[in-house]
Amino acid sequence: MALLEVTDLDVRFYTEEGVVRAVDGLSYEIERGERLGVVGESGAGKTVAGLAVLGLIDAPGRIEGGEVRFKGEDLLSASDERLREVRGGEIGMVFQDPEEALDPVYTVGEQVAETIRAQTDLAESAIRERAVETLDRVGVPDPRERYGDYPHQFSGGMQQRVVLATALACDPDLLVADEPTTALDVTIEAGILELLDDLADEYDLAVQFVSHDLGVVAETCDRVVVMYAGRAVERAPVEDLYYDPKHPYTAGLMASVPRLGADRDRLPTLPGSMPDLVDVPPGCRFHPRCPFAEEACTKREPPLVDASETAADARADSHQAACLAYTGDLSGDLDFEVEVRE
Amino acid sequence: MGVVDWTNLSHALLPTAVRRRAVEMHLEPDRDVYPAGDPVGFRVVFRNRLPVPVVLRVESPVPWSWSVDGIDRGSRVADPLPDDSSRFEFAPRERKAFAREWHQRIRTGRREWDAVAPGDHVLRAWVTDRDRSLAAEATVHVDG
Numbered sequence: 001m002a003l004l005e006v007t008d009l010d011v012r013f014y015t016e017e018g019v020v021r022a023v024d025g026l027s028y029e030i031e032r033g034e035r036l037g038v039v040g041e042s043g044a045g046k047t048v049a050g051l052a053v054l055g056l057i058d059a060p061g062r063i064e065g066g067e068v069r070f071k072g073e074d075l076l077s078a079s080d081e082r083l084r085e086v087r088g089g090e091i092g093m094v095f096q097d098p099e100e101a102l103d104p105v106y107t108v109g110e111q112v113a114e115t116i117r118a119q120t121d122l123a124e125s126a127i128r129e130r131a132v133e134t135l136d137r138v139g140v141p142d143p144r145e146r147y148g149d150y151p152h153q154f155s156g157g158m159q160q161r162v163v164l165a166t167a168l169a170c171d172p173d174l175l176v177a178d179e180p181t182t183a184l185d186v187t188i189e190a191g192i193l194e195l196l197d198d199l200a201d202e203y204d205l206a207v208q209f210v211s212h213d214l215g216v217v218a219e220t221c222d223r224v225v226v227m228y229a230g231r232a233v234e235r236a237p238v239e240d241l242y243y244d245p246k247h248p249y250t251a252g253l254m255a256s257v258p259r260l261g262a263d264r265d266r267l268p269t270l271p272g273s274m275p276d277l278v279d280v281p282p283g284c285r286f287h288p289r290c291p292f293a294e295e296a297c298t299k300r301e302p303p304l305v306d307a308s309e310t311a312a313d314a315r316a317d318s319h320q321a322a323c324l325a326y327t328g329d330l331s332g333d334l335d336f337e338v339e340v341r342e
Numbered sequence: 343m344g345v346v347d348w349t350n351l352s353h354a355l356l357p358t359a360v361r362r363r364a365v366e367m368h369l370e371p372d373r374d375v376y377p378a379g380d381p382v383g384f385r386v387v388f389r390n391r392l393p394v395p396v397v398l399r400v401e402s403p404v405p406w407s408w409s410v411d412g413i414d415r416g417s418r419v420a421d422p423l424p425d426d427s428s429r430f431e432f433a434p435r436e437r438k439a440f441a442r443e444w445h446q447r448i449r450t451g452r453r454e455w456d457a458v459a460p461g462d463h464v465l466r467a468w469v470t471d472r473d474r475s476l477a478a479e480a481t482v483h484v485d486g
């Protein structure tokens with residue numbers, strides 16, 4: 001049993017514009033200690049998927065179907081009380097904006113202590129000690145002295161470390177990190193990513209790492225789910241995805257990752273934009289932007305199927321893609337190639 | 343059409359006939375004739391004619407919906423809207439416009455769609471109140 005199993009998740013928002021199908025039949029799992037990257041353009045449903053796992057979808061949103069199992073427990077039917085216990089306990093979370101996550105009127109030490117207090121029966125002195133330790137672990141210098149400082153006395157990068165401390169204080173098994181470094185400078189970002197890496201190893205922490213940046217995901221994750229318009233279009237171990245993307249959307253995304261040095265003649269960047277999720281195209285929802293689209297793509301939605309070339313590749317962590325090229329329904333070939341220059 | 347609430351004016355001051363006509367609605371395709379396979383873009387436009395706020399009570403969390411040739415949102419796969427009520431609110435003289443694209447396809451199964459035949463097709467949109475009488479239609483032609 002995987003640590004987290006998400007099956008056919010369906011999350012909708014009911015708005016004046018219509019029914020926003022933010023997550024539509026999404027399935028993935030995360031093993032203990034595994035780092036899973038979730039990538040895709042803005043509006044793909046990455047954040048909504050993470051919030052659904054955490055039980056944080058509010059009106060006008062609703063989870064309309066599917067399953068979220070964490071250590072076998074069905075979180076979608078868990079009580080609010082149980083969900084609060086899970087969040088900040090067994091599942092930690094870090095979002096893009098540390099300033100939003102921290103309360104400006106409490107000291108950083110108190111905020112870390114509070115999550116420990118909510119989850120344990122430790123005595124006050126032990127809570128404080130553990131909070132100091134956690135601040136130390138996430139690289140806040142002089143944690144004992146800085147315990148009583150307020151968030152505004154910290155830089156953005158240090159604030160994000162404090163948020164990580166609140167997420168990790170109770171030894172979670174899973175961390176949902178949603179663009180945790182997007183708001184930070186590149187040098188600060190590198191430091192936080194390195195820290196995440198170390199902590200994940202040290203704590204045997206599984207991470208659902210949401211990012212629009214394939215490069216960052218490559219450095220941070222073991223496996224990747226590529227989302228397009230609310231669905232997973234490709235799932236693979238990170239190297240396989242990089243060296244041999246199977247879905248034309250992934251190939252297009254890769255073309256916009258400069259550090260890969262992709263050959264732009266052979267791999268055009270993606271034309272157009274993601275569809276509005278109130279109005280998803282029929283068939284393969286990527287077909288209006290796909291250079292390989294055929295008539296069949298407008299009439300049939302491809303399931304996520306094994307796309308490995310050889311039987312030996314088709315292991316448990318196989319390479320899957322949702323494209324009719326892999327169900328035998330396409331008459332042409334996907335003739336893109338990715339050139340990786342080290 | 344459904345109940346119209348007046349937030350600033352007493353109901354009693356205005357005749358029912360006027361309240362009933364408070365909001366007008368149009369369905370506007372971006373063309374009249376489409377080559378086969380081309381997306382049919384259309385807008386659904388609402389306008390409050392009155393200089394006072396108007397609230398329409400609707401029977402769904404989305405205040406309007408649409409169909410093509412009588413097929414709800416172009417799909418034969420049942421996908422009913424939840425039937426919670428909500429409010430469709432307009433400021434004085436407010437105009438609201440929503441865009442949709444219909445790809446000349448009818449969904450026939452979980453993963454299957456059919457192309458429609460050439461000829462005339464009727465797009466219809468309506469406010470999701472109880473009697474659905476506030477509605478608008480337009481006919482588009484798909485070339486063979």
Ligand SMILES: Nc1ncnc2c1ncn2[C@@H]1O[C@H](COP(=O)(O)OP(=O)(O)OP(=O)(O)O)[C@@H](O)[C@H]1O
Binds near residue numbers: 013021044
């Ligand atoms: N509260 C809400 N009300 C209505 N629609 C919403 C709401 N929250 C999210 N959505 C819609 O759900 C879809 C998925 O949004 P989501 O935030 O998950 O995208 P994302 O992949 O995280 O994008 P980004 O990279 O910009 O963070 C979008 O179409 C968005 O507009």
Ligand SMILES: [Mg+2]
Binds near residue numbers: 047
């Ligand atoms: Mg997001």
